[in-house]
Amino acid sequence: MPRHYDPDNMPTIKDKKDLLFPIYLPLKIFDNEDYDCRTPEEWISLGLEPGSHDRKPVPGKALLPTDDVFGHEDPKNPKLIYQWIDVGVLDYDKETKLYLVHKTDNGMVRNEEGRPILNGGITPEGRAPLLPCQYWVPRVCLLFLAEDPRVFAQRVVSADNLRKKTQALLLYHLYVDCMPTDGLNSISEKSLQEMSLLAMHIPKLRKEEKRILDCMCCLEKEVRLDYERTMNKINFDRIVTSKPEMFSYVTLPDKEEEKVPEKGMGHSEAVGIQHGYGTSCL
Incomplete structure (x- = not known):
């Protein structure tokens, strides 16, 4: 359905009544x-x-x-x-x-x-x-x-x-995805090695170790990319929050409160999960 705007009263960045960009979602x-x-x-x-x-x-x-x-x-x-x-x-x-x-x-x-x-x-x-x-x-x-x-x-x-919010969040993720990653501190090799070792300690994965190792390179690239995107997201959110008037057309995602567990995981439970034994239901 076409939208008709008043040419003498087009929305601007300073206006917060409507979206600056055209709505295209049905x-x-x-x-x-x-x-x-x-x-x-x-x-x-x-x-x-x-x-x-x-x-x-x-x-x-x-x-x-x-x-x-x-x-x-x-x-x-x-x-x-x-x-x-x-x-x-x-x-x-x-x-x-x-x-x-x-x-x-x-x-x-x-x-x-x-x-x-x-x-x-x-x-x-x-x-x-x-x-x-x-x-x-x-x-x-x-x-x-x-x-x-x-x-x-x-x-x-x-x-x-809901449509306006969804489109605004799609644009938000587009902004973050388009940010350059040059000059960012990438995830350390030590952290990647630790994650790989923890993953390979699972008994079910040991049986298919060769196939897993073949996919490890692609998985590492994905982890690096996700890490760099997260760093860009943190910087982007900080800049938008510090200058709300300049970036009034940007909608930040709602922050979800992290649920704190009632009790921490014991050492024996952590070792059991690491080796694929699970936890006791008693």
Whole structure:
């Protein structure tokens, strides 16, 4: 879905109201289904009336393009305008988790021949091709009139906030990954040797010592790279924290509190784990 910014009021680094960079992640993957008060099947079944075998469209509002031609040909066209439009919900696809909606005409849902659309538009011949006014939409872009609009608004806001945070953290990790490693103190050879010896002391690995040794070189490169990245991450976090106004567009990850064990590991337990014997469950 295209975003329309005011050219005279573009976001800047000093502004903290919105992201400086365009949002490219789809909103539907951040939708929290816990906000829903019914299952998709229950929503669709609201179109069934007592004593009738024909399922009618369920009334709702969907975020759809106003131009149905470009809306199908190029949904991301920057010239498109999206609005919340009255629709009738016809069907639900379990595989794609999308709802089939039909724009209403004076509150009515009609096909090209002017007849009411029943049972999701499925006939004995199968489902007819989509009409220009029909779209498959995710749940976060569909408000059923039978649900609380305030809860739905919270659902959309929650998904949008999670999307912004996710994109900001992706950019954060990109910044760290792009930092040069020249001149950094790499991990010492002594530490690498100690890790290798501890790993090879495990009985299960001793049986495949030759194959493990062949992979050791690649593992050492990975350890070196991870060590250098960690050093860059520490420096990057320190600089961003020391100058929050300059780097206001950078979002740092939430710090997780380390859980302190109730008791330390004894010498005998450490030796047992080192040799692959495990600890006692008594």
